[in-house]
Amino acid sequence: MxxxxxxxxxxxxxxxxxxxxxxxxxxxxxxxxxxxxxxxxxxxxxxxxxxxxxxxxxxxxxxxxxxxxxxxxxxxxxxxxxxxxxxxxxxxxxxxxxxxxxxxxxxxxxxxxxxxxxxxxxxxxxxxxxxxxxxxxxxxxxxxxxGRMDARERVCDLLLELLERLQRSGEAEGNTFAMPLTQECFADALGLTPVHLNRTLQACRRSGDLSWRSGKVTLHDPIGLARSLGRRSNRL
Amino acid sequence: MxxxxxxxxxxxxxxxxxxxxxxxxxxxxxxxxxxxxxxxxxxxxxxxxxxxxxxxxxxxxxxxxxxxxxxxxxxxxxxxxxxxxxxxxxxxxxxxxxxxxxxxxxxxxxxxxxxxxxxxxxxxxxxxxxxxxxxxxxxxxxxxxxGRMDARERVCDLLLELLERLQRSGEAEGNTFAMPLTQECFADALGLTPVHLNRTLQACRRSGDLSWRSGKVTLHDPIGLARSLGRRSNRL
DNA sequence: CGCAAACTTGATATCTTTCAACGCGGGTGG
DNA sequence: CCACCCGCGTTGAAAGATATCAAGTTTGCG
The missing domain is CATH 2.60.120.10 (Jelly Rolls)
Incomplete structure (x- = not known):
């Protein structure tokens, strides 16, 4: 408050x-x-x-x-x-x-x-x-x-990038952040169809990688996820 | 000479x-x-x-x-x-x-x-x-x-970009230029498999868009091709 | 001539798109 | 307050695009 x-x-x-x-x-x-x-x-x-x-x-x-x-x-x-x-x-x-x-x-x-x-x-x-x-x-x-990632990898990799950037400017709370994007927008950033993105998100939710409800995204284990994607962080 | x-x-x-x-x-x-x-x-x-x-x-x-x-x-x-x-x-x-x-x-x-x-x-x-x-x-x-082009569009669009750049530095002869890339390299730039790139190139050759033989690429109608792809040129 | 790298081909599997429909929820006007 | 509507998310079935695998074939070069 x-x-x-x-x-x-x-x-x-x-x-x-x-x-x-x-x-x-x-x-x-x-x-x-x-x-x-x-x-x-x-x-x-x-x-x-x-x-x-x-x-x-x-x-x-x-x-x-x-x-x-x-x-x-x-x-x-x-x-x-x-x-x-x-x-x-x-x-x-x-x-x-x-x-x-x-x-x-x-x-x-x-x-x-x-x-x-x-x-x-x-x-x-x-x-x-x-x-x-x-x-x-x-x-x-x-x-x-x-160019080289499939749908699940693209989703997770971009969400990791966004989390990292939002943490840097203090806009995230732990591993959760406000996601103002519509699924259609997110799909247009990832080169996917909205329908396919939707299914991919559900798969990610089921596998426990993330939750995305009412405009809030949470990555449950960003560090492990980044490692499993081979994503290096903080490279500046 | x-x-x-x-x-x-x-x-x-x-x-x-x-x-x-x-x-x-x-x-x-x-x-x-x-x-x-x-x-x-x-x-x-x-x-x-x-x-x-x-x-x-x-x-x-x-x-x-x-x-x-x-x-x-x-x-x-x-x-x-x-x-x-x-x-x-x-x-x-x-x-x-x-x-x-x-x-x-x-x-x-x-x-x-x-x-x-x-x-x-x-x-x-x-x-x-x-x-x-x-x-x-x-x-x-x-x-x-x-993100948003299919294989044929990617191939043609990138070749158009390369032609344009090579013309600017005087490395092209008309619509032909020396292509030192292996198909595998080209595929890695386009986010495609070498096999699929190969088939796409053959389709492009058959449709008369280009020829690519012994390290020389020719675009037969770069201007028309660019227009059909919706590619704008010389935007600097 | 023979080797190795590059290119080509065919068959099959996987991923992604397309199309069409349905559900849900929030806002809005009656 | 309720009915309606619209944007957004979700689902299913089928089609289309691309990847994979495994084998040739060609090419350039020593």
């Missing part, structure tokens, strides 16, 4: 935790984050923040909710290339980028603000660099999932 | 063409590339240049041949996340990177050299930024391929 109030009154909490876990932040850095978060914007679920091919978003800090990077093929197939979670960054990373490589879509009701500028050499700057590196790692992990 | 001799005596040619197509290079930039290429190294096919998790490679210019970024799962499955072609860059992109995210493997006999340093603001610096952006685009394209 108290905790919830605290979180609401400090919308930048997840971002501070995440960036602080990537690099040592000074008081000055923290102040800049707080200042940026003071000018936050709310967007409802399903908002398309950026459309693929259009002007890319400026560097943005996601304070609350989840955002997906997605592509739509001409015949309507959708692929989600990655997620941005509360506390993480998205948006243009390179000065020369003229067009967004993917659409950015709010999967949830979200709150975001402009990412504060960082001077080279500052802790914040280093955190941004590590964040970009983490994004690259996630893309490569996704390629490995889609 | 003359052309071949010329290429051998100027090993940096592909790199100059590619980087020059990404940004306007000054005489000074060209000179730096030439200088870097003067200290080139040869590595035979199958050399593992960097192992995943080890110290990442320094920024490197690939002057000749192809390099793959690959992951090996504990049970031996392999996924190729992307390729570096002659004229392109690979290696550490971020100052904070301590471990390589993938192995780097020579698919071919290759020649490489250290990438010349670039001052912020120079044409070379901009070319490097665009190169990183192109790499990110390729990763996302790969995710879309693996």
């Amino acid at each position: 108290l905790k919830r109030t605290y979180a609401v009154s400090r919308p930048e909490q997840a971002a501070v935790r995440r960036l602080g876990s990537l690099a040592r932040l000074t008081e000055h850095d923290l102040h800049k984050i707080e200042q940026a978060a003071a000018d936050a914007h709310f967007l409802p679920a399903r908002t398309e923040i950026v459309r693929e091919g259009a002007e890319p978003a400026k560097p943005t800090l996601l304070l609350r909710g989840w955002v997906a990077q997605q592509r739509i093929l001409p015949d309507g197939r959708r692929q989600i290339a990655g997620f941005t979670l509360a506390g993480e960054l998205f948006g243009r990373n390179w000065s020369c980028q003229e067009r967004a490589l993917t659409s950015q879509v709010a999967l949830d009701d979200i709150v975001l603000c402009a990412a504060p500028e960082a001077q080279p050499g500052s802790g914040l700057f280093e955190a941004y660099e590590r964040e970009r590196l983490a994004q690259r790692l996630q893309l490569i992990d996704n390629i490995t999932r889609l | 003359l052309k071949r001799t010329y290429a051998v005596s100027r090993p940096e040619q592909a790199a100059v063409r590619r980087l020059g197509s990404l940004a306007r290079l000054t005489e000074h930039d060209l000179h730096k590339i030439e200088q870097a290429a003067a200290d080139a190294h040869f590595l035979p096919a199958r050399t593992e240049i960097v192992r995943e998790g080890a110290e990442p490679a320094k920024p490197t210019l690939l002057l000749r041949g192809w390099v793959a970024q690959q992951r090996i799962l504990p049970d031996g499955r392999r996924q190729i996340a992307g390729f570096t072609l002659a004229g392109e860059l690979f290696g550490r992109n971020w100052s904070c990177q301590e471990r390589a995210l993938t192995s780097q493997v020579a698919l071919d006999d290759i020649v490489l050299c250290a990438a010349p340093e670039a001052q912020p603001g120079s044409g070379l610096f901009e070319a490097y930024e665009r190169e990183r952006l192109a790499q990110r685009l390729q990763l996302i394209d790969n995710i879309t391929r693996l």
Whole structure:
């Protein structure tokens, strides 16, 4: 109860935790984050923040909710290339980028603000660099999932990644986290059909790997699961 | 004949063409590339240049041949996340990177050299930024391929990407290019089995989309093929 | 010429998709 | 308050795509 109030009154909490876990932040850095978060914007679920091919978003800090990077093929197939979670960054990373490589879509009701500028050499700057590196790692992990894992492995591997990221920004409670995604979205991230994902999830539940009820996911033994998948963690 | 001799005596040619197509290079930039290429190294096919998790490679210019970024799962499955072609860059992109995210493997006999340093603001610096952006685009394209395309679409889409890149660095002749990859490698990039890739290639040949004989690939109608796949090109 | 690696083929098993229907629950208007 | 509706999850049966296994066949090269 108290905790919830605290979180609401400090919308930048997840971002501070995440960036602080990537690099040592000074008081000055923290102040800049707080200042940026003071000018936050709310967007409802399903908002398309950026459309693929259009002007890319400026560097943005996601304070609350989840955002997906997605592509739509001409015949309507959708692929989600990655997620941005509360506390993480998205948006243009390179000065020369003229067009967004993917659409950015709010999967949830979200709150975001402009990412504060960082001077080279500052802790914040280093955190941004590590964040970009983490994004690259996630893309490569996704390629490995889609290319060489079967449905059960894809489901577990992605849930492990999400748990790890949410723990880093303090958004998980133990091995449980709030899952705002619809099964259809999750399937589009995993390259599966909603129907097949549904059956795969049931198999995972029956084998005791996870539970997913009323928007909460619990991984019952993340460490053992990661080992059985051959997934290495914390590789930054 | 003359052309071949010329290429051998100027090993940096592909790199100059590619980087020059990404940004306007000054005489000074060209000179730096030439200088870097003067200290080139040869590595035979199958050399593992960097192992995943080890110290990442320094920024490197690939002057000749192809390099793959690959992951090996504990049970031996392999996924190729992307390729570096002659004229392109690979290696550490971020100052904070301590471990390589993938192995780097020579698919071919290759020649490489250290990438010349670039001052912020120079044409070379901009070319490097665009190169990183192109790499990110390729990763996302790969995710879309693996997640939402069937075998025939994956094959054609990747070959179109390769043709486009090779044309940019002057390594293609019209719609034909030298393909140093074994079908097994190609399958590992596409998330397919070698057997299934083989059958898919035969179907593509029969339908007149491509020919692939003795290490040469020709796409008979790249533009029409790209359109039929819904693939947009030159998005940088 | 002969070997080894790469490519090809056929038969079969497994995984995943497709299609169509049903159930459940939460919101909404009557 | 209840009936209705809609989005989401679930189920079954059948079709389609891809993997697996095991054997040839070709190719390049010493």
